[in-house]
Amino acid sequence: MIQLIILLFALSILPTIYLNYLHISGRSIIVDASVQFGTSLIFLLIITVIQRYFHTNKVFGLPNVSSTILFSGLSVLLIYSITRSSSSELTYTQFVYQSLPIRGALILLSFFLITAILWIDQERIHVARIQSFAIDKERESIKIELNSLQQKFKPHFLFNSLNSISALTVVDPKKAREMIHLLSDFMRRAVQEDDQALIPLSEEIEHLKRYVAIEQIRFGDRLAVSFDIEEEITNEKVPALILQPIIENAIKYGLYGSLDQVDISIAIKLINDKIDVIVTNPFDEDAQQASAGTGYGLNSIRKKIFLIYGQQQQLETTAENGQFITHLTIPLA
Template sequence: MFLRTSTKVQLLFIVWTVIASFVLFFALLGNHFPFDIAWKDALFSGIIISVISQILYFIQTYSHAKRPVNFSNFGLILVLTAIYQLLINSAFKLVLGNERWTEYIRPFEGARACLVFFVLISVSLYWWINKNQQIQSQVHQQLIEQERALTKAELDNIHQQLQPHFLFNSLNSIGALTEINPKEANRMILLLSDFLRGTLRKDIQTLIPISEEIEQVKRYLEIEKIRFGHRLKTEFDIDEGCLETLVPPLLLQPVIENAIKFGLYGSTDEVIIYVGVKHQENGLEIEVRNPFDPDFTQYKTGKGFGLTSIKRRLMLLFNQYDLLTTEKQDKLFITKILIPK
């Protein structure tokens, strides 16, 4: 009669019951009980306590108390102890007869009842702890699933906010080029289509090789070069040993967009944006450098959603808060991203 408990728990209980039965058997022999009474007592007691314990488990499973020791459980164990006494006495009277029952079993009824009561208390406590662990595990798993769902929803929300400024600017540029340079406008449409195709098909929680991310960034930069012409220059320094390292998709585009925004807006000079990727002891380091003018008004008032979103994404994916850092050196703005091992 094994009711809805794990195989491991049931096996442990069976082992404990068998050991307890052997202990009882040798204890009775040591107290000069006849061999046949000793083994029958051990066998009957083991079977009856096993059945009663399973009944106790069944009741506690479907009526799980908040506390391991309470009046309900206490009363239940008293009733089950009385049932044990009734069953064991009936079995012994049937098998041994009244005379042997009176001689060997009846004198120890009080001690047997006390012992069985404390055994059932222990079993009840064990079943309660086991059931409570199952409940806590289920609650913990539900919380994990909820957290994953919330994380995915937040990542999706961030994903939806990454592209709008770039997309609107590109469409405006295409509109302007349509009249003055239809060929470049057509090229920009094709590049934009290719870029968006690669962007929209990405699962924001699935890691991709850094080589794919670099290729997507290059597509993005090709579009921006049409907008800014000769003013936008790029320099890539990619360690070839890093090309297969996995990173979150759409990681660099907001950083590059940020670099273009604060590097080219407000300036008429040629601007070089540097992208470097290399291995470090604690993971993959991605570095983006762009010149900036500290007196540029938009730099001072900008909200910096791009970097904020990347920092938030990295925290949600890797549970670390310091994976994106920024610093200023002379007139260079440096953004560093660490992808932990």
């Protein structure tokens, strides 16, 4: 910007060299240079705003060309009007009148040059931002992929399930076998599924029900889970493995510190051309503070939605009247 101001100043005082040769008064010379520099500076500020907030894909797009021609004409008009009215010197008046075509061409050329320089500068910034965004997105994708592997092979879930199976082999071998089959199917699906893939909602719900069935065997009558799903949307595509972290969070914090039966409801409906998922579980504020976790599960869902759909604020949580509500909105693919 400073370099452009210096360039404009140099172009403004260029005519003064010839004016001095014609023995024009110093006052007229100062007025001439000031008017040209002032109008050029105003154009510089305006074209800077245009490039910053209305940057076009082409250097000589309509906004750039039209603004350059418009302000070149206005600059010539102002130079002619102000300098002529501010000086009564015949020689100077004749010079202004005769030099207008050449001066207008130089102003137009200089304004186009300024526009091109500012466009190139903003284009460089624009490209840098896109590259930075792409790099950040790739880093987030890698981070989520690594964390998803950790999610798939959660030691605590696997160990708890194996401990439950071990105990059931003594007291209830039939349930132990059932849990082994459920756990095997669940782990096979978790390992084989592409974490970024879009799958039918029906398949995601089937996987979710396997997880719920495993947890119901572990906790027995203490855990009750109800599903309310619109059949019309079961063929819609959703990101794979996106619902299980929500239910895991609900089970973990719904059962923590409670010996009574815990009711968890899962509602999945189509609202405003988006899949609405609402999960409700009991909420004890004192117990939640004692068992506060990292919150990775829900954060991973937010990041996954952003990476796949480019949208934020699709997952919200609220706590009211002893209930914790998780609301996930999934755009239709």
